[in-house]
Amino acid sequence: MLTVIGIGPGSFAMMTQEAIAALQEAEIVVGYKTYTHLVKPLTGDKQVIKTGMCKEIERCQTAIELAQAGHKVALISSGDAGIYGMAGLVLELVTSQQLDIEVRLVAGITASIAAASLLGAPLMHDFCHISLSDLLTPWPVIEKRIIAAASADFVICFYNPRSRGREGHLARAFELMREFTNPQTPVGVVKAAGRKKEQKWLTTFGEMDFEPVDMTSLVIVGNKTTFVRDGLMITPRGYEL
Known part of the structure; x- marks a missing residue:
């Protein structure tokens, strides 16, 4: 077995x-x-x-x-x-x-679910996972997926966002998304979710600092409806309040 x-x-x-x-x-x-x-x-x-x-x-x-x-x-x-x-x-x-x-x-x-629960409720509507590691997937294919997800207004969870060997991949992903993403779109980052050195912070697409992000981090980029209130990142499901 x-x-x-x-x-x-x-x-x-x-x-x-x-x-x-x-x-x-x-x-x-x-x-x-x-x-x-x-x-x-x-x-x-x-x-x-x-x-x-x-x-x-x-x-x-x-x-x-x-x-x-x-x-x-x-x-x-x-x-x-x-x-x-x-x-x-x-x-x-x-x-x-x-x-x-x-x-x-x-x-x-998953890391995305764990990170989302720490940030609030950013995955309440359609979302996708994209790994920025090009060890097994050609980078041009990853770029196509980033553009497709951003243009379709998915909330995006970036796995393997940044390492010493590919420091610029997350910045390049944001560059590709810029055409479709408002600078005020909320972004949540969780490092080492569920472990002793766990950290989390909220920022915006336009103010994103890539330097603190590493391989233990997961980056969640909201969609057009995502907002932050009382320190919580929230993507509405569409209920009428």
Whole structure:
């Protein structure tokens, strides 16, 4: 049995009961080293296999082979494993290799949902996720998606917004959106949601400071109806008040 678990953004308070139970049932836990550290109190004396960044295929293949050998294996991802996590890759590998193993997926709270709850209610209407990492997606494709989402007036959640290797991607995204986005549009930023160094702040599209944003941050850009009141970022659903 291979269980692919979304452990949420980082705190036990945001981990589902199903995820906790699945971790407790597992014999072996496989994951990126940062995520295995987050669940260390739940793994006890279980065997834990850690890998670093850019080892996703190796990590999933290891988990699959251990499950094939008859072990109860938990493969963990932060947030939800089906959103920029390991769920899709595991299923690709299992189906392409035509393996006869049981794979169970356990949903988790995403970074966008966690961040939104800290900011107010910015995701009340249609929204989308866009990752600004071009490691697996060509940057021209990402640019097309940014323009399409902005022109359609989606609230946009930017994952992987800025790192040392791509410091200018978030600024470029805002440049592409400028034609469609009012400078007063609210923007919320949450860094390390659900973790010890959690931070959040509100700004506007026109006054956005990119410098404090890093890879642990999630940036939410409102739509034309989004507003801030009493320190809360709110996107109306359309109810008549």
